[in-house]
Amino acid sequence: MSISTTNEKPTLTEKFTPEEKREIANKIKPITLDMVDMEYNKLKNIGKNAENQSPRSRIGNNVVDYFTFMERLHTRGKYNCNYFEFIHNIDEFQKKKFIQNMLEYYKTVKNKSGKKNKYIVWKETYNICISAINIIRPIMYMEIYTKYNATSVLDFCAGWGGALIAAAVLDIPKYTGIELNSSLVEPYKKLQAYTKSKNTNTAIDMIFKSALDVDYSILEYDLVFTSPPYYFIQKYEHNVPYKSKKEMDELFYVPLFSKTYQHLKQNGYYILNINKEIYENVCIGLFGVCHEIFFLKKSQRQNEYKENVYVWKKL
Numbered sequence: 229m230s231i232s233t234t235n236e237k238p239t240l241t242e243k244f245t246p247e248e249k250r251e252i253a254n255k256i257k258p259i260t261l262d263m264v265d266m267e268y269n270k271l272k273n274i275g276k277n278a279e280n281q282s283p284r285s286r287i288g289n290n291v292v293d294y295f296t297f298m299e300r301l302h303t304r305g306k307y308n309c310n311y312f313e314f315i316h317n318i319d320e321f322q323k324k325k326f327i328q329n330m331l332e333y334y335k336t337v338k339n340k341s342g343k344k345n346k347y348i349v350w351k352e353t354y355n356i357c358i359s360a361i362n363i364i365r366p367i368m369y370m371e372i373y374t375k376y377n378a379t380s381v382l383d384f385c386a387g388w389g390g391a392l393i394a395a396a397v398l399d400i401p402k403y404t405g406i407e408l409n410s411s412l413v414e415p416y417k418k419l420q421a422y423t424k425s426k427n428t429n430t431a432i433d434m435i436f437k438s439a440l441d442v443d444y445s446i447l448e449y450d451l452v453f454t455s456p457p458y459y460f461i462q463k464y465e466h467n468v469p470y471k472s473k474k475e476m477d478e479l480f481y482v483p484l485f486s487k488t489y490q491h492l493k494q495n496g497y498y499i500l501n502i503n504k505e506i507y508e509n510v511c512i513g514l515f516g517v518c519h520e521i522f523f524l525k526k527s528q529r530q531n532e533y534k535e536n537v538y539v540w541k542k543l
């Protein structure tokens with residue numbers, strides 16, 4: 229089999245059972261419930277002080293990963309390939325010089341001691357050579373919610389759960405998450421049950437459908453912070469493919485940003501984690517130049533690929 233370099237149809241398959249996938253995910257990240265509890269409690273102690281934590285702090289990431297790491301492994305990057313397809317077809321991938329070199333480097337230098345198991349080595353190779361599917365850290369969400377005094381959050385491309393965790397930890401009165409990827413329904417159910425067991429006061433509402441089809445007039449929110457997919461960089465499960473950037477602008481970003489902005493409360497904040505291209509192609513036309521802009525600390529979706537956070541205050 230040859231590996232397609234186009235980003236059209238998936239050409240790769242894999243034959244792992246759900247149990248095997250779970251085992252593999254656990255071999256990469258062996259996270260226990262005790263670890264989750266410990267990190268959740270640490271986040272609670274940090275509370276409104278997230279801004280003063282080290283930008284490298286990973287506290288809380290294990291909570292996200294415990295619930296949704298498996299689903300993240302199904303996201304497709306370059307070659308239209310997810311992690312499981314990558315490892316199932318590793319013999320084919322090893323014919324590519326840069327992947328062969330990377331694996332050789334791990335064998336002879338980086339993992340000479342053999343401490344990292346093969347699934348970790350393959351994951352790190354996948355991250356470097358195919359695509360790193362990063363999360364926004366819960367602590368980063370906490371910093372933003374605190375900075376802008378959020379009391380009701382709308383996150384219309386919710387993703388991996390860090391936002392919900394941050395809202396729950398801070399007892400933000402209301403968090404509404406919208407997510408198209410139906411594979412995340414069960415993980416979110418478990419995550420919500422977990423935050424409930426930790427006595428959060430946050431009223432959490434997760435809506436699993438396209439954010440384009442939600443009636444925002446019946447929702448109340450004074451802060452929007454989300455991170456929509458960026459054109460064709462990564463392919464999330466059950467997402468809709470668009471033919472061109474222009475088509476995606478017209479059919480996705482413009483209607484979605486307009487509707488969600490329209491029902492944001494007066495004096496509320498509209499905050500997007502997007503790249504410069506979407507900001508320039510879509511957002512300036514809709515909302516004008518943003519009121520504030522900052523880098524998302526320690527989060528890059530691809531090597532050398534910087535993303536910003538753009539903030540508008542609805543006056």
Ligand SMILES: C[S@@+](CC[C@H](N)C(=O)[O-])C[C@H]1O[C@@H](n2cnc3c(N)ncnc32)[C@H](O)[C@@H]1O
Binds near residue numbers: 409440454455
């Ligand atoms: C960049 S990810 C968000 C990751 C999130 N910021 C995090 O760190 O956990 C984008 C998410 O938007 C979701 N998505 C894509 N199209 C959508 C739509 N029409 N409605 C709702 N969610 C959508 C994808 O399934 C994906 O989970």
